[in-house]
Amino acid sequence: MSRWSTLLIDHASLGLLPKVPTAEVMRHAELVAEAKPKPKQLYERWESQQWSAEAVELERDRRAFDRLLPSDAKESLSESIATFIIGEYTGLDLLAPILTGAPEEQDHLYLGTQIADETRHTRLMLRLGEELLGLDRDPKMMLAQAWALVTPTHRTLSVLETEVVRELLNHPGDYRRWLRAVALFHLVTEGMLALVGQRAIVNALRDAPFLEGVRSSFVAMCRDESRHVSYGLHALRIGVQEGYADDICEIIEQAAPLAMQIGDEGATDDTEEGRTLWRMSRDSLRRQLRLIGVDDMLTQHIVQRAITPSARDQS
Numbered sequence: 001m002s003r004w005s006t007l008l009i010d011h012a013s014l015g016l017l018p019k020v021p022t023a024e025v026m027r028h029a030e031l032v033a034e035a036k037p038k039p040k041q042l043y044e045r046w047e048s049q050q051w052s053a054e055a056v057e058l059e060r061d062r063r064a065f066d067r068l069l070p071s072d073a074k075e076s077l078s079e080s081i082a083t084f085i086i087g088e089y090t091g092l093d094l095l096a097p098i099l100t101g102a103p104e105e106q107d108h109l110y111l112g113t114q115i116a117d118e119t120r121h122t123r124l125m126l127r128l129g130e131e132l133l134g135l136d137r138d139p140k141m142m143l144a145q146a147w148a149l150v151t152p153t154h155r156t157l158s159v160l161e162t163e164v165v166r167e168l169l170n171h172p173g174d175y176r177r178w179l180r181a182v183a184l185f186h187l188v189t190e191g192m193l194a195l196v197g198q199r200a201i202v203n204a205l206r207d208a209p210f211l212e213g214v215r216s217s218f219v220a221m222c223r224d225e226s227r228h229v230s231y232g233l234h235a236l237r238i239g240v241q242e243g244y245a246d247d248i249c250e251i252i253e254q255a256a257p258l259a260m261q262i263g264d265e266g267a268t269d270d271t272e273e274g275r276t277l278w279r280m281s282r283d284s285l286r287r288q289l290r291l292i293g294v295d296d297m298l299t300q301h302i303v304q305r306a307i308t309p310s311a312r313d314q315s
């Protein structure tokens, strides 16, 4: 199974996604990124990886969530879902100016697929909010409820994203501002936070067959995220080659410490699992900076600055 499982996660239907081994989900995005796919190839992957947010079966999960899950696990899953309700909705909201500012036609086509993905993710998170957590079914009310559940650092990062994207909205053809928005959104929010958070949920539910609908949801989102992160790396690699490394690194340096801190807050206690997630965020920051062509000294500086406020002995 493991020999061909990368192939399986790439081609699995929604019904088969829960069967993909956790280890394969954990390394899938890196394998896709290492192949350095171009926007056209990412578009083709998207066409072959369609799934339906409405088709995810949640009835059994809802009963299990209410009756079987221990209260601490329930609380932790609820907080994670609340984070994704806000994250997916704001992601959808922020991508429109990034789509408008796309430098090439193929980028424009790819970004259209990502907007479709974030719409699907938002719809699925609204379902989880309503059907699992029992939040208000009106999205406006649910978003306010979920906003109250996310940490103050997460709110600070969301506000920073809004500022950076508003700058782009006011200067739609400005490539430098476009790269800053892509660096913040694709590399930090998606590459460091979303991907790590999705994998944490998939991993936490590996022995919880009664929550198969939730697990399928997050495996599907992980697979989509591998395309989103790969696109960000492609766009930023070109930005670095064209002389915009300082602009890209400046916003990453500002946002990465927040992402590390959010990861720290998500790890409620000093468990091995919490330390693993923290290392995954740190390592993905380092790997992504190298993949876009930032030199070793600057990479080391950004990573060190990102981990300093919350550095752990075990790192």
Ligand SMILES: [Fe+2]
Pocket (backbone or CB within 6 Å): 088, 091, 117, 118, 121, 221
């Ligand atoms: Fe998403």
Ligand SMILES: [Fe+2]
Pocket (backbone or CB within 6 Å): 091, 118, 190, 194, 224, 225, 228
């Ligand atoms: Fe995404």
